[in-house]
Amino acid sequence: MPLNSSPSDAIERYPVSPLRMEVDRFVLPAVTLFITLLLFFFMLFPLFAILKLSFFKGGEFAVANFTLANFQKYFTTAYTVRALWHSLYVSIVTMIIVTVIIFFFAYAMTRTTIAGKGFFRNIIMMPLVAPSITQALALIYLFGRNGLITAHLIRTEWSIYGPIGIIISEVLYCLPHAYVILYTTLSAVDIRLDEAAESLGATPFKVFTRITLPSAKYGILSAAALTFNLTITDFGNPVVIGGDYNVLATEIYAQVTNLYRFDLGATISIILLVPSLMVFLFNYYISRKTFSMISGAAKPVIPPSRLLKKIGFTVFCSLISFGIILIFVIVVLGSFVKVWPYDWTLTFKHYHFPSIAGYSALWTSVWVSLVVGIVGAFITLVAAYVMETRKPLFKQFIYLLSVMPAAIPGLVMGLGYVLAFNKSYYFFYGTPWIVVINNIICNFTLGILSGISTLRNIDPSIEEASISLGGDTLRTFFKIIFPLSRVAFFQTFLYFFMRSMTTISAVIFLVSATVHLAAIEIIMLDNDGWTASANAMCTCIILIVLVVLGLLKIVSLKTGGRRTGLTAEV
Amino acid sequence: MKKTVFSIFCIMIALAVGAVPASAKDKVVVYTSLENEEVVDYLELAKKDLPDLDIQAIRLSTGELGARMMAEKDNPQADCVWGWAVTNMAEFVPKGMLTVYRPAGWDKIPAKFKDPDGYWTASDTYEAALVVNTKVMEEKKLPMPKGWKDLLNPVYKGMLIMPNPASSGTGFLQIASLLVLMDPDYKNKPVEQNKAWDFLKELDKNMGQYIKSGSKPAKLAAAGEYAIGCSFAFVYASLKKQGFPVSLVLPEEGVGYELEANGLLKGAKNEKAAKKFLDWAIGESAMKRYATFKLGVTYPGSRTSGSAGL
Numbered sequence: 001m002p003l004n005s006s007p008s009d010a011i012e013r014y015p016v017s018p019l020r021m022e023v024d025r026f027v028l029p030a031v032t033l034f035i036t037l038l039l040f041f042f043m044l045f046p047l048f049a050i051l052k053l054s055f056f057k058g059g060e061f062a063v064a065n066f067t068l069a070n071f072q073k074y075f076t077t078a079y080t081v082r083a084l085w086h087s088l089y090v091s092i093v094t095m096i097i098v099t100v101i102i103f104f105f106a107y108a109m110t111r112t113t114i115a116g117k118g119f120f121r122n123i124i125m126m127p128l129v130a131p132s133i134t135q136a137l138a139l140i141y142l143f144g145r146n147g148l149i150t151a152h153l154i155r156t157e158w159s160i161y162g163p164i165g166i167i168i169s170e171v172l173y174c175l176p177h178a179y180v181i182l183y184t185t186l187s188a189v190d191i192r193l194d195e196a197a198e199s200l201g202a203t204p205f206k207v208f209t210r211i212t213l214p215s216a217k218y219g220i221l222s223a224a225a226l227t228f229n230l231t232i233t234d235f236g237n238p239v240v241i242g243g244d245y246n247v248l249a250t251e252i253y254a255q256v257t258n259l260y261r262f263d264l265g266a267t268i269s270i271i272l273l274v275p276s277l278m279v280f281l282f283n284y285y286i287s288r289k290t291f292s293m294i295s296g297a298a299k300p301v302i303p304p305s306r307l308l309k310k311i312g313f314t315v316f317c318s319l320i321s322f323g324i325i326l327i328f329v330i331v332v333l334g335s336f337v338k339v340w341p342y343d344w345t346l347t348f349k350h351y352h353f354p355s356i357a358g359y360s361a362l363w364t365s366v367w368v369s370l371v372v373g374i375v376g377a378f379i380t381l382v383a384a385y386v387m388e389t390r391k392p393l394f395k396q397f398i399y400l401l402s403v404m405p406a407a408i409p410g411l412v413m414g415l416g417y418v419l420a421f422n423k424s425y426y427f428f429y430g431t432p433w434i435v436v437i438n439n440i441i442c443n444f445t446l447g448i449l450s451g452i453s454t455l456r457n458i459d460p461s462i463e464e465a466s467i468s469l470g471g472d473t474l475r476t477f478f479k480i481i482f483p484l485s486r487v488a489f490f491q492t493f494l495y496f497f498m499r500s501m502t503t504i505s506a507v508i509f510l511v512s513a514t515v516h517l518a519a520i521e522i523i524m525l526d527n528d529g530w531t532a533s534a535n536a537m538c539t540c541i542i543l544i545v546l547v548v549l550g551l552l553k554i555v556s557l558k559t560g561g562r563r564t565g566l567t568a569e570v
Numbered sequence: 571m572k573k574t575v576f577s578i579f580c581i582m583i584a585l586a587v588g589a590v591p592a593s594a595k596d597k598v599v600v601y602t603s604l605e606n607e608e609v610v611d612y613l614e615l616a617k618k619d620l621p622d623l624d625i626q627a628i629r630l631s632t633g634e635l636g637a638r639m640m641a642e643k644d645n646p647q648a649d650c651v652w653g654w655a656v657t658n659m660a661e662f663v664p665k666g667m668l669t670v671y672r673p674a675g676w677d678k679i680p681a682k683f684k685d686p687d688g689y690w691t692a693s694d695t696y697e698a699a700l701v702v703n704t705k706v707m708e709e710k711k712l713p714m715p716k717g718w719k720d721l722l723n724p725v726y727k728g729m730l731i732m733p734n735p736a737s738s739g740t741g742f743l744q745i746a747s748l749l750v751l752m753d754p755d756y757k758n759k760p761v762e763q764n765k766a767w768d769f770l771k772e773l774d775k776n777m778g779q780y781i782k783s784g785s786k787p788a789k790l791a792a793a794g795e796y797a798i799g800c801s802f803a804f805v806y807a808s809l810k811k812q813g814f815p816v817s818l819v820l821p822e823e824g825v826g827y828e829l830e831a832n833g834l835l836k837g838a839k840n841e842k843a844a845k846k847f848l849d850w851a852i853g854e855s856a857m858k859r860y861a862t863f864k865l866g867v868t869y870p871g872s873r874t875s876g877s878a879g880l
Contacts, residue, residue, distance in 0.1 A: 145778075146706075146794030157728075159795075161779070243779050257630075258737035258782070260637040339813055340793070342705075354607045356627050424645045512647055513599045513628040527631070527782055528606055529789025 024472040028390055032398065035383045039401045042441045046416025047408065053266040053419060070267040080264075083251040084271060090163055090247065091232040091275075094170040098178050098227040099220060101171070105320060106182035107212070108313040111191065112305040115314070123321040125176045126328060129545040131502040131519045133236030134538050135169035137531065138330035140241060141340060148341050161243035169237040172327055174230050175320070178223040185219025195303065218286050225283035229276050233409035235505035236519075240526055248272040249411050249505065256415065256509070266419070269412040280407035328542070335536035350532040351540075355525060357516030362540055365501055365518040368435050373497035376440040376447055377489050384451025385481055389463060390473075399448075406445035410506030413442055418509045432515050435507050439500040447492045454488035455481070490556050494549065501545050595624035598843035601639065603632045603739055604653035604830065605785055607808060608863050615859050620850055623843055631783050632658055632739025639667060639835070646837040649844035652851055655739040656829040657746070659690045671834040674849040683829060683868040692829035693852050695866040697803040698744045699825065701788035705815040706797045715798065717822035718748065721773060728778045731787040732800035739828065740784025740802050745770070747826020792816045804863050829868075 049059075057065040074080050105124060109117055127135070143150045143160035150156050160168070193215065197207045213220075235249040242250060248268055256265035305313075338345040353359065383402060387395055405413075417438055421429045428434050458481065466476040482489070504519045511520045518541050526534040602609055609629050616625055630638060632655045639648065639662075651659070662668050663685065672688040683692040700715065707714065712729070715721055721730060733741030745766075750756055752766035778796050781787060787799030788806060792814035803825075806818040832851045838844050850856055857869035 140795075144795055151794065254737070256641075257634045257637050258734065259633075260640050262641065342794070342815070343813060354610060356606070356609055356613065356629055358610075418641065422642060422645050429645070430647045511628070513601065513626045514647075516628070524629075525606075527786060529783070529786040529793075530606070531789075531793065 020472060024474070027473045028386065031382060031386050032393075035379070035386065036394075036398055036401065038379075039398075039404075039441070039444070042437055043401070043405060043408070043413075043444075046413060046420040049419035050266045050269050050412065050416045053263050054270050059263070059419075070263050071271075074264065074267050074271065079246070080251060080255075080268070083246045083248050083268070086163065086245055087232050087248040087272070088275070090166045090170065090238075091228050093163075094167050094174065094231040095224050095228040097167070097171050098174045099224045101320060102175060102178040102182050102223060103216070103220060104313070105175075105317060106179060106186045108317050109183060110186040111194075111212070111302060112309060112313050113302055114305070114310050114317065116317075120317045120321055123324055124179050126324050127173050128176050128498060129502070129549065130328070130331075130542050131236055131504055131522060131538060132173045132234050133240055133504060133519075133522055133526075133534075134331050134542075135172045135327050136165065136237040136241035137334070137522075137526070137535055137538060138327040139165055139169055140531070141330050141334050141535075142326075146341065152341055161241060162245045163242075165241035165243075166238045166245065166247070169241055170231045170234060172323060173234070173237060174227045175324070177230055178227050181223040181226060182216070182219050185216050185222075189215045191302065222283055222286045225279045225286065229279050229283075229407075232272065233276055233411065233505065235411050235508065236523065239523065249409065252411055252415065253508065262415075262419065265415055269409075269415055272409055273407075273412055276409055277407045284403070331535050331542075332539050334532060335539045337532070340532065350530075350536040353521070353525070353533055353537065354530055355521060355533075357521055361516035361521045362518045362537070362544070364432060364516060365541070366544060368432050368439070368517070369497045369500035371436050372439040372443075372500040373493040375436070376443060376496035377492040379440065380444060380447025380492060381451045381454075381482070381485060381489060382477070384448055384455055385477060387448075388452050388455045389460065389481075402448045403445045405441055405443070408442070410442055410503060411508070413438065414506050414509040430512050430514060435510050435515060435517065438506055438510060439496070439503065442503070442506045443496055443499045446495055450488055450492050450495070451485070454485045458484050487556060490552055494552055497548060498545055501541055595622055596840065596843040596846075597624045597626060598650070598840045598847050599648045600625060600627040600650055600652050600844075600847060601635055601648040601654070602627055602629050602652045603635050603655065604629065605805065605863075608860075609653075611863075612856065612859055615855065616847070616850060619853075619855055620846060623846060625847065627652075631737050632742065633737035634782075636662075640665075643667065646835050646839070648835055649838035649840045650832065650834050650848055652832045652847075653693065653830040654832070655742070656690065656692055656831045657742065658739065659831045659833055660685075662833070663687075663689045667836055669834045669836045669838070671845060671848060673832075673845070673852050675852055675854075678870060679852060679868050680870065684831075690831040690833040691848075691852055692831040692868050693857065694830050694860045694864040694868060695827045696740075696743075696830060697820070697825050697827045697865055698740065698747055699801065699803040699806065700819040700821065701791050701799045701801050701806050701809065702817050702819055703791045703794055703797055703815055704817050706791075706794050710797065712797060714817075715819060717819070718751075718769070718773075719823065721776060721798065722769075724776070726776045726798065728776070729797035730773075730777050730800065731779050731781060731790055731796040731798070732777060733784045733787055734780040734782055737782045738784040741780075743784075743802075743826050743828045744800055747824070751821075751823045751826070788816075803865055807863075827866075 052061050053059040054070050055066060055068070056062070057067050057069070105120075108114055109121060139160050140147065142148050143165075145151065145159040145161070147159065150159055193211050194207050197211050198204070202210070232247075233249060235253065238245075238247045239250050239253070246254070248271065252265045252268045252272065255261045255268060334340055335350050336346045336348070337343075338347045338349070355361075357364075383398075387399055387402075417434060421434065423429070428437070462484070463476060463480055466480045471479065502519055504523060507517055508520055508523065511517050518537055522534045522537045522541075525531075525537060604612070606629050609627065613625060613627060616623075635651070635654060636658050639646075639651065642648070659668075668689045670688045673691060676684065676688065676691060679691055684690065700721075702714065706712075706729075710729075712725055713720075713723070715723075715726075732744065735741035735745045748766040748769065749761065749764050752769050753764045756764055781790070785801060785805045787796070788801035788809060789799070790796050791799030791801075792809045803818065803820070806816060809816050832848055834841070834844055834848060852869070854869065857867050860867045
C-alpha cells in the first residue's frame with residue numbers, strides 16, 4: 001500500500017484506507033444491533049414461548065384464547081401446589097443457613113488473623129468445579145437408607161431423603177457463591193470503624209452488633225438473595241435426594257417428560273420465574289447500595305485476634321471445609337469402590353460407563369464448554385465495551401437485557417428453547433450449537449458485569465490516544481482493549497467453561513441422540529440406578545475442570561497477568 | 571506473548587470446530603427404552619453387522635421417550651424407535667406417529683407379536699418381578715414375599731420401592747398386570763371400578779418411594795437402600811452377576827409381561843438407513859443377542875430363556 005506519510009508524522013503511523021473508514025462507521029451500530037438481536041432471539045423469544053403456552057389455549061396467541069385454566073389447574077391440584085411451598089421452604093431455610101455460615105466464614109477470612117486462610121479460601125470455592133448433583137450423590141452414600149453412617153455406623157432407620165437432604169446439599173453447593181459477595185463486602189468496609197469503637201470502650205459484642213453487622217448489611221442481603229435464587233432454581237440436587245418431596249424445578253421436569261404436559265410445565269415455569277425474578281430485582285437494587293458503602297480508605301491491616309477468637313474461628317472454618325472436602329472425597333471414593341458399602345475392593349469398572357454415550361458425552365461437553373468459554377467471554381467483552389465506552393443509543397435498555405439472564409432459571413430457559421426452536425427451519429435445533437447458545441445466554445450476566453468492571457479500570461486516555469492516532473474501532477478493540485482486559489477475559493472464559501461443564505438444569509431438555517452431555521449423563525446413570533458410574537462421571541467432570549483451571553493459571557502467570565483463580569472469579 | 575495467547579485460542583477454536591464429526595456413513599437416529607447395558611451390547615453388535623451406518627441413539631424411560639417423540643412431532647429428530655413398550659406403540663398408531671414398514675424377515679415373526687398393518691414389530695418380552703435384597707431381609711428379619719399380596723404386610727412399611735407408572739413402562743406394566751390379576755371380572759367393568767385400585771391404595775401405605783425408572787427399584791434394593799424393589803426380571807440377573815445380595819420373586823398371582831417393539835417414525839429424515847436398522851433389529855443375529863438378556867424373544871427357534879438364570 002502506498003504510504004503518503006513521512007516517518008516523523010506520528011498521526012499517520014496507522015494509515016486507514018477510505019473504505020475502512022466507511023466500514024468503521026457501521027461497526028458500532030452493527031455490533032450493538034447484533035447483541036440486541038442475540039438477546040431478543042435467544043432470551044426473550046423463548047420466554048415469550050413459555051408465556052404463550054401457559055396463558056393461551058393451545059399456545060395460540062390470540063385474545064380469545066386467553067385463559068387462566070392452567071394456573072387454576074396448578075393451584076387446585078394439591079400435589080403440584082405442594083411443590084411451590086416445598087420450594088419456598090427449602091430455599092428460605094437454605095438461605096438462612098448459608099448466610100449465617102458464610103458471614104462468619106468471611107468474617108474469619110477478613111477480620112481475624114487465623115492461620116491457613118489460603119487453604120480455607122480455596123476449599124470454600126471447591127463446589128464451583130462440580131455439578132450441583134455431587135452433594136446429593138455423596139450425601140446418599142453417607143446418609144441414605146443404606147448409607148455408610150446411617151445404616152452401618154449408627155444403624156438407624158432414618159435417612160436423608162426429602163427436605164433435609166435437599167437443604168444440606170444446597171447449603172454445601174451455595175457456599176462459594178455467597179462467600180464471594182460477603183468476602184467483597186467485608187473486606188471493603190473500613191475496619192478502622194471497629195477499631196475506633198473498641199478504643200472508645202465498646203465491648204466486642206457491641207462492636208459486632210452495632211458496627212460490623214450494620215456495615216455489611218447490604219452484602220448480607222445480597223448473599224441471601226443469591227442463595228435463595230440458586231436453591232429455588234436448582235434441579236440436580238433435589239431430583240436425586242428429594243425422594244417424593246417435589247419442588248418446582250423437579251415438577252416442571254416431571255410434567256414435561258413424564259406426563260407430556262408442556263402447558264403445565266410452562267405454567268410452573270412462570271410460577272418459578274416470579275420469586276426468582278423478584279429476588280433478582282431486589283438483589284439488583286441492593287447491589288447498587290453496596291457500592292456506596294464501600295470506602296476508598298478501607299484499611300487491610302487486621303489487628304491480631306485474641307487466642308480464644310482464633311481457636312473458635314479456626315474450628316468453625318475447619319468444620320465447614322471438612323464438610324466440603326468430605327463431599328468430594330466420598331464422590332471420588334464412591335466411583336472406585338466395587339459395591340458400596342458391601343465390597344470395598346477398589347476397581348475401575350464404574351468408569352466403563354454403561355451408557356450409549358459414555359466418554360463421548362464427556363468430550364462433547366469439553367468441546368461445547370471450550371466454545372462457550374471462548375465465544376461467551378469474547379461476546380460479553382465486546383458487549384461491555386460497546387456499552388461502557390461507546391455509549392450507543394438505548395444503552396440502558398441493552399444493559400437491562402444483558403443482565404436479565406441471571407434472573408431466569410436454567411430449566412425455564414431450556415424449556416423455552418424446546419418450545420421456541422423445535423421447528424424444522426431452526427437448523428441448529430438438535431445440534432450441539434443450541435447447547436452452546438443456551439449456555440452463553442444463561443451466563444451472559446456475569447460475563448457482562450465482569451467486562452464492565454474491567455473496562456472501568458482501563459484508563460480512557462489510552463483508548464482516546466488510539467483513536468486520535470487513527471486507530472479505528474476494530475483496531476482499537478483488538479490492539480488496546482482486548483490485550484488490556486486479558487486477565488478478565490481469562491476469568492470470564494473460566495466462568496463460562498465451568499458453568500457449561502457443570503450445568504444440568506439449562507441443558508437437560510436439549511440433549512438428544514446426537515448431543516449427549518456429561519452432566520446430564522450423571523442424572524441418567526443415577527436414574528437407572530448406576531450410582532457408582534454417576535459418581536465416576538462426576539469425578540471426570542471435576543477432574544477436567546480442575547485441569548483447565550490449572551492450565552489457565554499457568555498461562556496467566558506466564559503472560560504476567562494478575563491472579564486468576566477461583567477466588568478472583570465471580 | 572500476545573501471539574502465544576492468540577495462537578492458543580486459535581488452536582482451541584479450530585479443535586472445537588473440528589470436533590464436530592463429519593462422517594461419510596449414513597446417519598440414523600434411534601430412540602430406545604431398552605436398558606442401558608443391553609443397548610450398549612446390542613449397538614456394539616449392530617456396528618459390526620451394519621458397518622456403513624452411523625447409529626446415533628438415546629436411551630430414555632418409556633414415558634419420557636413418548637413425551638419426547640410427541641414434542642418433536644412436527645420436527646422429528648429420530649428416525650425409528652427400538653425396544654419400546656407395545657402398549658405405548660399401539661397408542662402411537664392412531665396418533666399418526668408411525669409409518670408402515672414391514673422389515674425383512676417380518677413374515678417369520680408370529681402374528682401375535684406384530685401389528686397386522688405393519689406399524690410395529692415386537693422383538694422381545696420383559697416380565698414384571700420383585701427383586702429382594704436378601705441381606706436386608708436377614709438383618710431386619712423380614713419374611714420372603716411370594717407375591718404382590720404379601721407386600722401388604724405392615725412389616726414391609728417403607729421398605730418397598732416401585733417405578734412411577736407415568737414415566738416408566740415397567741411401572742405401567744405392573745399396574746396393568748395387577749388390574750388383570752386382581753380382578754377376574756376386569757373385562758366387564760370400567761377401569762375405575764377395578765378391585766386392583768383398592769389393593770394399590772393399601773400397597774401405597776408400605777411404599778417407600780415411587781421412582782422414575784423401571785430398573786432403579788431393583789438397583790436400589792440391591793444397594794440396600796430398600797428391601798424389595800418392584801422391577802422386572804432381567805435386571806436381576808445382571809445385579810446378581812455384579813455381586814449384590816439379591817434374589818428374584820416372580821409373583822405367585824401371575825407374571826405380567828410386556829412386548830418391546832420397533833417401528834419407523836413418520837417424517838424420518840434418514841428413512842433408508844432407518845429401514846436397514848429395523849431389518850437388523852428383528853434379524854437372527856440381533857435376536858440371538860437379545861436372548862442373552864431377555865426371557866423371551868419373538869424370533870422362532872431362538873433360545874427363549876437366556877442367561878437370566880431362572
